[in-house]
Amino acid sequence: MSILIVMIPLSILLLVGAGIAFFWAVEHDQFDDLETPRLLPLLDADPSKADAESKPGEDDAR
Amino acid sequence: MSAHALCWHCGEPLPPGADATQAIVAGVAHAVCCAGCRAAAEWIDRLGLADYYRLRSVASPRPDDPDRASRAAEAWRRPALARYAVRALPGGKQEALLLVDGIRCSACAWLIERTLGAVAGVASVRVNAAAQRARIVWDPSRTDLPALLHAIARTGYSALPLDAAALDDARQRESRAALKRLVVAGFGAMQAMMYASALYLGGLDRIDPATRDLMRWFGLLVATPVVFYSARPFFGGAWRALRARTLSMDVPVAAAIALIYAASLIDAVRGAGEVYFDSVSMFVFFLLVGRYLEMRARHRAAHLADAMARLTPAFAERYRLDGSLERIGALELEPGDRVHVAEGMRAPADGMLESASCRVDEALLSGESAPVRKETGETLVAGSIVVEGPAIVRVTQVGADTIAAGIAADVARAQTERPRLARAGEREAAGFVARVLTLSALCAIGWSLVDPSRAFAATLAVLVVSCPCAFALAVPAAITRALSLLAQRGVFVVHADAIENIARATHVVVDKTGTLTDPGDVVVHADDTALALAGALARGSRHPVAQAVARLSCAVPMKIATDVRTTNGGGIEGRIDGRDLRLGQRRFALGDVSACDDDGAVVLAEAGRVIATFHPAERVREHAHQALAALAADGLDIEMLSGDAASRVSAIAARLGIARWRARQSPGDKLDRLRELRAGGARVIAIGDGINDAPVLAGADVAIALASGAELAQATGDVILDADRLQALGDMRAIARETLRVLRQNQRWALAYNLVAVPIAALGFVPPWLAAIGMSASSLIVVLNALRIRAPFGASPPAHAAATRLRTCP
Numbered sequence: 001m002s003i004l005i006v007m008i009p010l011s012i013l014l015l016v017g018a019g020i021a022f023f024w025a026v027e028h029d030q031f032d033d034l035e036t037p038r039l040l041p042l043l044d045a046d047p048s049k050a051d052a053e054s055k056p057g058e059d060d061a062r
Numbered sequence: 063m064s065a066h067a068l069c070w071h072c073g074e075p076l077p078p079g080a081d082a083t084q085a086i087v088a089g090v091a092h093a094v095c096c097a098g099c100r101a102a103a104e105w106i107d108r109l110g111l112a113d114y115y116r117l118r119s120v121a122s123p124r125p126d127d128p129d130r131a132s133r134a135a136e137a138w139r140r141p142a143l144a145r146y147a148v149r150a151l152p153g154g155k156q157e158a159l160l161l162v163d164g165i166r167c168s169a170c171a172w173l174i175e176r177t178l179g180a181v182a183g184v185a186s187v188r189v190n191a192a193a194q195r196a197r198i199v200w201d202p203s204r205t206d207l208p209a210l211l212h213a214i215a216r217t218g219y220s221a222l223p224l225d226a227a228a229l230d231d232a233r234q235r236e237s238r239a240a241l242k243r244l245v246v247a248g249f250g251a252m253q254a255m256m257y258a259s260a261l262y263l264g265g266l267d268r269i270d271p272a273t274r275d276l277m278r279w280f281g282l283l284v285a286t287p288v289v290f291y292s293a294r295p296f297f298g299g300a301w302r303a304l305r306a307r308t309l310s311m312d313v314p315v316a317a318a319i320a321l322i323y324a325a326s327l328i329d330a331v332r333g334a335g336e337v338y339f340d341s342v343s344m345f346v347f348f349l350l351v352g353r354y355l356e357m358r359a360r361h362r363a364a365h366l367a368d369a370m371a372r373l374t375p376a377f378a379e380r381y382r383l384d385g386s387l388e389r390i391g392a393l394e395l396e397p398g399d400r401v402h403v404a405e406g407m408r409a410p411a412d413g414m415l416e417s418a419s420c421r422v423d424e425a426l427l428s429g430e431s432a433p434v435r436k437e438t439g440e441t442l443v444a445g446s447i448v449v450e451g452p453a454i455v456r457v458t459q460v461g462a463d464t465i466a467a468g469i470a471a472d473v474a475r476a477q478t479e480r481p482r483l484a485r486a487g488e489r490e491a492a493g494f495v496a497r498v499l500t501l502s503a504l505c506a507i508g509w510s511l512v513d514p515s516r517a518f519a520a521t522l523a524v525l526v527v528s529c530p531c532a533f534a535l536a537v538p539a540a541i542t543r544a545l546s547l548l549a550q551r552g553v554f555v556v557h558a559d560a561i562e563n564i565a566r567a568t569h570v571v572v573d574k575t576g577t578l579t580d581p582g583d584v585v586v587h588a589d590d591t592a593l594a595l596a597g598a599l600a601r602g603s604r605h606p607v608a609q610a611v612a613r614l615s616c617a618v619p620m621k622i623a624t625d626v627r628t629t630n631g632g633g634i635e636g637r638i639d640g641r642d643l644r645l646g647q648r649r650f651a652l653g654d655v656s657a658c659d660d661d662g663a664v665v666l667a668e669a670g671r672v673i674a675t676f677h678p679a680e681r682v683r684e685h686a687h688q689a690l691a692a693l694a695a696d697g698l699d700i701e702m703l704s705g706d707a708a709s710r711v712s713a714i715a716a717r718l719g720i721a722r723w724r725a726r727q728s729p730g731d732k733l734d735r736l737r738e739l740r741a742g743g744a745r746v747i748a749i750g751d752g753i754n755d756a757p758v759l760a761g762a763d764v765a766i767a768l769a770s771g772a773e774l775a776q777a778t779g780d781v782i783l784d785a786d787r788l789q790a791l792g793d794m795r796a797i798a799r800e801t802l803r804v805l806r807q808n809q810r811w812a813l814a815y816n817l818v819a820v821p822i823a824a825l826g827f828v829p830p831w832l833a834a835i836g837m838s839a840s841s842l843i844v845v846l847n848a849l850r851i852r853a854p855f856g857a858s859p860p861a862h863a864a865a866t867r868l869r870t871c872p
Contacts, residue, residue: 004273004276005276008257008276008280011253012253012280012283012284015249015253015284018249019245019246019249022242022245023242026238026241026242027238029188031237031238031241032190032234032237032238033190
């Protein structure tokens with residue numbers, strides 16, 4: 001059982017680490033808007049490239 | 063291509079004969095309705111952001127007149143205004159928070175981020191679509207605020223810089239702190255539970271005393287931040303309540319937390335007895351979950367109300383000494399200045415009316431919904447809307463001295479208030495708290511007479527098991543769920559009381575034009591000159607038919623009208639090129655009371671002679687029939703009140719299956735009818751377009767304002783409904799009723815649980831850890847029960863589902 005004396009403090013250290021990471025995330029606006037970002041990856045194609053491929057003369061990009 | 067009828071950019075119907083206006087986007091020409099839309103579309107294309115059109119799920123807002131927008135942007139160059147909106151950051155950068163009107167979906171947020179990101183000198187842009195805010199950091203040596211506002215305006219959105227003080231948003235701080243406390247409590251509860259289970263299992267398995275003590279100390283280690291950090295709001299609340307000599311729910315909660323923690327601490331130190339670090343952590347965690355949910359709902363409503371409670375405008379039009387107008391910030395006004403307030407605009411400061419009499423809507427001040435007539439020399443309050451104007455005002459008080467500023471403070475206070483249902487729930491809980499504290503004391507005394515060794519455990523069990531949080535959560539959990547369900551469907555509940563009122567309503571009163579119908583095209587019998595005259599008059603009015611006429615007149619050379627006055631329920635009169643003209647219902651336009659105007663036409667007349675006739679061709683809104691049928695099926699009496707002619711009203715009523723209707727109703731008539739219904743014991747839902755119908759809406763039990771786009775922010779009502787989502791009305795009623803049902807269920811459950819659990823605990827049959835589980839489970843049941851609130855089967859899909867369905871074709 002003496003391994004617990006090492007493992008439990010270790011788990012608490014990990015916990016504190018996770019807590020610090022979370023506090024950091026909260027302070028850096030990661031939790032302020034939970035609605036918009038979930039859709040952004042779907043939209044975030046690089047528009048300049050997409051545009052370059054569909055320059056005038058080609059078919060409608062739609 | 064199906065883009066014949068609608069504008070490629072803003073989705074509004076194209077004016078007939080406007081083939082000339084086309085925007086070239088990604089090499090393809092698309093028809094747009096006006097020069098503003100063309101400029102916005104081509105600007106977006108030039109920035110290489112044409113993908114926006116592929117990504118968006120909702121049509122874009124109709125851009126403001128570009129000239130006006132850029133004038134507005136330039137005004138922010140003035141130092142006095144810039145000081146208000148811009149904050150200097152360390153390192154020479156500047157920061158501002160903008161309220162962007164017209165953000166409708168994530169594609170809008172994407173477009174704005176890209177557009178601003180493309181401006182040289184912008185360091186970072188963050189757009190929050192939910193709150194319609196954009197936070198921008200830029201390098202002042204390379205760009206400035208007007209340039210940024212201009213960039214936004216060119217894409218068709220209008221942005222209003224907010225007070226720099228709002229950058230440190232109180233709500234944001236509150237929500238961050240709550241989240242941190244919640245997570246600390248969650249972590250703590252998990253760990254404490256783990257050590258506690260080792261102790262409980264060890265109790266059966268003969269744990270050796272050294273390990274047992276170790277587990278206790280670790281328990282203490284994780285429970286301490288939970289009690290001293292996460293639970294601080296409870297101690298604070300209890301202290302405030304006690305100082306005010308009242309009992310809040312925080313009092314027994316704080317007492318229980320302190321007692322459990324102190325007792326466990328003593329036991330851990332002396333190495334005997336029991337520790338309850340797991341119970342206390344879990345207790346705090348579950349309470350915080352409930353509080354967090356409630357706070358989220360409150361903030362959502364407040365964000366929405368923020369956009370609406372723009373009581374005073376940011377700008378004023380001040381007369382220079384030579385009589386010309388200059389546009390300045392409302393903050394720069396000084397007592398003694400003369401300002402011009404156009405019709406439909408809000409007064410920028412308190413002042414004395416200098417022009418001839420006008421009518422103003424002071425609803426924000428007096429609650430009196432009908433517009434009031436003001437004579438020369440009377441006081442005009444900042445934030446009141448000039449309904450019939452324009453007005454010239456000599457400023458007497460500005461800024462924080464105005465009556466409106468005081469009201470804004472009141473509004474802010476009201477926003478933090480809870481809905482009536484929640485307040486009733488709280489009162490109930492407070493009474494319950496008093497009984498619990500008494501019972502605990504009795505229990506402690508009783509047990510110390512019978513068996514002092516069990517007194518502490520039994521008292522603790524009573525305190526914990528009877529935790530009033532099931533009571534406290536019963537209402538907010540249900541309301542939060544309902545609010546979020548409704549918001550997903552494009553229904554924004556501004557006053558949470560509305561849910562109760564909607565569920566209990568018996569009558570629905572609807573407006574016709576702009577609510578059930580959409581004044582689409584106007585069939586015109588006029589030459590271009592007459593059209594230009596009519597357009598000049600119509601441009602100043604917000605009536606849907608007038609706006610349709612104004613749109614139509616875009617195609618012909620513009621004229622300017624002066625001395626424009628509006629008569630509600632009649633029409634518009636004004637002077638153009640020295641001619642006195644009237645546009646409106648035949649009766650009004652001809653000044654002839656006996657004129658027959660049952661054809662519903664709008665007439666342009668000069669001195670009793672008809673110049674042109676406009677026949678508005680109304681379209682019944684999509685889903686209007688479905689929405690009304692759903693409400694009628696739910697047992698509501700539906701009545702249509704319209705200012706329009708009888709023949710047209712009856713035609714629409716027949717098409718929509720409305721049995722009862724009244725035509726030719728002035729706003730006053732409508733209000734009287736509402737009073738009559740309510741006097742008869744009916745609870746009335748009024749549905750209108752939120753701007754023209756605001757006074758009528760204010761007279762109902764629940765006001766539902768329909769609005770679209772930028773107008774969403776200006777509409778006033780208990781509930782704001784996206785005008786394109788009328789079908790949500792049926793869902794709204796169903797959800798409201800379901801909410802009320804679940805809420806009652808929750809309250810009954812909380813009562814039943816407490817009635818059963820408390821006596822058992824008082825008799826000493828419940829160990830504190832079991833009490834903590836019982837309490838948590840009872841709160842959890844309340845929350846889970848609230849999650850059962852759903853929209854009825856076959857209901858309209860939530861708005862976000864539509865938003866994720868990327869549109870491929872306009």
